Amino acid sequence: MPAYGFAHLRVRTPHADILEYLERIQDTLDPFHGRFVIHGPPVEVIEGSWPGSMVLLEFPDLDTARAWYHSADYQEILHLRTDHIEGDLLLIDGVGPNYDPRERAAKLRAETG
Structure with missing residues (x-):
C-alpha cells in the first residue's frame, strides 16, 4: 500500500x-x-482557507517513507528547508485500490454502538 509524505508549507x-x-x-x-505527486503552488481553494502551499510525496509504503526521512542524505539537507520555510510534514499510509469508505462507516458505526 502506498504511503505519502504531506507537507503544508505556510510561510x-x-x-x-x-x-x-x-x-x-x-x-x-x-x-x-519516492516521487513528487504535488509540488505547489498554486492551489485552488474552494472551501475554507489555505495559507501557503502543499507538497505530496509518494513512497511504496510507510516504512520506506520513514527510512527516507531519517536517511543520512535527507537529514544532511533538511535544514536547508526548515531554516527558511515554516510548515508541517506528515507521513501517512494511503489506502489500497479497493478502498470503500462505506466499510469505514460501517466499522465506525459498530464501534459507537
Missing part, C-alpha cells in the same frame, strides 16, 4: 538554501522510490 522565506534543497532532494528520494 516561505526566499533564500538560496531553498534552491539548493530543491536541487538535491530528488537524489535523496530516488533510493527509496
Whole structure:
C-alpha cells in the first residue's frame, strides 16, 4: 500500500538554501522510490482557507517513507528547508485500490454502538 509524505508549507522565506534543497532532494528520494505527486503552488481553494502551499510525496509504503526521512542524505539537507520555510510534514499510509469508505462507516458505526 502506498504511503505519502504531506507537507503544508505556510510561510516561505526566499533564500538560496531553498534552491539548493530543491536541487538535491530528488537524489535523496530516488533510493527509496519516492516521487513528487504535488509540488505547489498554486492551489485552488474552494472551501475554507489555505495559507501557503502543499507538497505530496509518494513512497511504496510507510516504512520506506520513514527510512527516507531519517536517511543520512535527507537529514544532511533538511535544514536547508526548515531554516527558511515554516510548515508541517506528515507521513501517512494511503489506502489500497479497493478502498470503500462505506466499510469505514460501517466499522465506525459498530464501534459507537
